[in-house]
Amino acid sequence: MPNAHDVLFRTLGDPTRRAIFERLCREGEKTVAALTARAKVSQPAVSKHLGVLKQAGLVRNRHEGRQTHYSAQLGGLAPLIDWTSQMAGFWQSRFDHLEDLLKRMDQ
């Protein structure tokens, strides 16, 4: 399983892709056509970016007639702001205590 952080940073590292995601976050659900109208790239390129965002869990799509609507999935960002960051801070401070203890212990 690829590291969730790697996937997210790779996905959002592309400025065009990030702009599409930001727009969906700000403005809510959009069709591919609506997204293309404001993007500086072609519709197939926008569709490809949306596919990558979808794979990373950052957008969701639904079909309505012949249109596909995309919306942002903020939950996809959870790996970056979840309990792991809290726990990393916790363990760093506990390891400081552990090192203090080891200094005090007999060989």
Place this chain on the structure above:
Amino acid sequence: MTNTATETRSVVVEREIPYPPEKIWRALTQPHLIEEWLMKNDFKPVVGHRFNLRGDWGGVLDCEVLVVETNRTLSYTWNFTHDDAAYNLKSIVTFTLTPTRAGTHLRMEQSGFRPDQKQAYGGAKVGWQQFFAKLDQVLARTY
């Protein structure tokens, strides 16, 4: 449809420690020593032993010993139950000790699953700006 890549998460903290694995192993497995650096406990280095870690804040963690390889690997469950499911945490903590020329490379990996993280990002209300502000903090603490 759920995305498993975002459900299972882990945190890794590693450190070079200028003491041999045997000494660190004692600190990881003797209850009075565990209490000094981690939490109050009734730990025993026996696979299947169930114990609690009691934090200063009043929280109690439910744990069960999974792996004991003396001076090398120690693993136990680290579960926290809360009335609000968003705070529940089921995880496994694994310490790995590798001898080095200068002492020991100590690695802690906590991998786990938390089903509901709504409070962490406040549903759809959290904006992108706020995310970036948090990201810096996260990166500073995670890496």
